[in-house]
Amino acid sequence: MKVKKIISALALTLAIACAAVSCKSKISDADLKTKVEAAISAEHSDISVDAKDGVITLSGTVGTDTEKQELEKAVKNADEKNVKSVVNNIVVETPQIETSTDDTDLISKVTDATKDFPTVKADVKDGVITVTGSLEQARVQTLKMALDALHPKKVDMSALTVK
Structure with missing residues (x-):
């Protein structure tokens, strides 16, 4: 009888330990947004960031396609564990060429x-x-x-x- 109680107690302890290890702390959307904004704000304060369930959405304008790609990479590197994907809605605006009318x-x-x-x-x-x-x-x-x-x-x- 004692052996059954000990085995039951061990099984319960093991189940609780496994459950505690498998539960990972999830970062809130607001905290993730703040983390991403901090990672990109130094150079691109005009880019807006939205976070929902680990999906980051970027909006705004940049001058080149390279900048757009670098921003997406910076977002992914800001928190590789919690950023599931990036929706890059950034628009690349090419400068207008002035026509000569003189x-x-x-x-x-x-x-x-x-x-x-x-x-x-x-x-x-x-x-x-x-x-x-x-x-x-x-x-x-x-x-x-x-x-x-x-x-x-x-x-x-x-x-x-x-x-």
């Missing part, structure tokens, strides 16, 4: 860009470059890229004759 400035740049194309004439009006003349097929793309690099409103090459 015809005087654009004319001098167009003259310089077309100096190697003697059979081509380029006129500028209201930020639009109109190209006339003739040019070999192999050189059309080079001319177009040079003129596009000046950031005009438009490059119109419809009057150009391609040989």
Whole structure:
């Protein structure tokens, strides 16, 4: 009878010990959010963080895709044990390229860009470059890229004759 009581007591003690070990303390959503915000806030205070059951949701804007990926990695590294997944809703905003509308400035740049194309004439009006003349097929793309690099409103090459 004593042996049965001892075995029962040991079994109960073992069950309680196993249950206590298997219960892990779960971090609250608020604490996890605070931990993640601390990990990314040094450089990105404009990124919003939300935490729900170990799933972190990021929102906001950054300048490059690399920044977006680095933020996601930083979130995962902030608490590898409690961050189950990351929903990355960050938008990458590319800077807008300013178009050149100053015809005087654009004319001098167009003259310089077309100096190697003697059979081509380029006129500028209201930020639009109109190209006339003739040019070999192999050189059309080079001319177009040079003129596009000046950031005009438009490059119109419809009057150009391609040989």
